[in-house]
Amino acid sequence: MRIDIAAVGRLRKGPEAALVDDYLDRFARTGRGLGLPPIGVIEVEDRRGGGMAAEAELLLRAIPQGAALVMLDERGEQASSPDLAARLGRWRDGARDVCFVIGGADGLDAALRSAADWQISFGRMVWPHLLVRVMLAEQLYRAATILAGSPYHRV
Numbered sequence: 001m002r003i004d005i006a007a008v009g010r011l012r013k014g015p016e017a018a019l020v021d022d023y024l025d026r027f028a029r030t031g032r033g034l035g036l037p038p039i040g041v042i043e044v045e046d047r048r049g050g051g052m053a054a055e056a057e058l059l060l061r062a063i064p065q066g067a068a069l070v071m072l073d074e075r076g077e078q079a080s081s082p083d084l085a086a087r088l089g090r091w092r093d094g095a096r097d098v099c100f101v102i103g104g105a106d107g108l109d110a111a112l113r114s115a116a117d118w119q120i121s122f123g124r125m126v127w128p129h130l131l132v133r134v135m136l137a138e139q140l141y142r143a144a145t146i147l148a149g150s151p152y153h154r155v
């Protein structure tokens with residue numbers, strides 16, 4: 001099984017990068033005992049001004065073939081943390097790769113979004129993609145702690 005975050009844009013050194021690294025490290029440590037691999041980060045950047053369609057093409061080329069696609073979008077399902085944990089456990093038990101996709105400043109191309117196995121929302125407001133990467137990393141760590149039965153997540 002592979003777990004990746006595929007994102008448009010480069011996360012440069014700074015507070016967001018430090019937080020993402022911290023949560024991904026914590027996920028790797030917690031996940032070791034659960035049969036969950038460390039999370040990979042795939043970044044794409046369209047330098048030719050091709051917009052969302054060009055970004056979508058770059059993302060599709062970078063995303064592991066056959067992975068379950070979870071798109072981050074404000075119009076998606078407002079899932080709960082236990083929902084995410086349960087799905088993560090099922091992908092693991094089914095040895096299914098999974099890739100979480102975060103768009104750039106313009107968002108995710110509609111055609112790409114329609115290819116998603118699941119679209120999840122962190123609320124109806126729009127967040128900057130760098131903060132979404134931090135929140136997703138924390139939610140994936142939280143999901144691992146739920147699967148581990150550790151007290152990090154309070155019901």
Ligand SMILES: C[S@@+](CC[C@H](N)C(=O)[O-])C[C@H]1O[C@@H](n2cnc3c(N)ncnc32)[C@H](O)[C@@H]1O
Pocket residue numbers: 071072073074075101102103104105106107108120121122123124125126127128129132
């Ligand atoms: C700045 S937003 C994109 C612009 C936004 N789609 C719009 O139409 O204004 C960048 C990316 O962050 C993610 N994102 C932003 N807000 C989100 C939310 N509330 N829930 C889930 N993902 C979100 C999505 O992947 C989005 O493509």
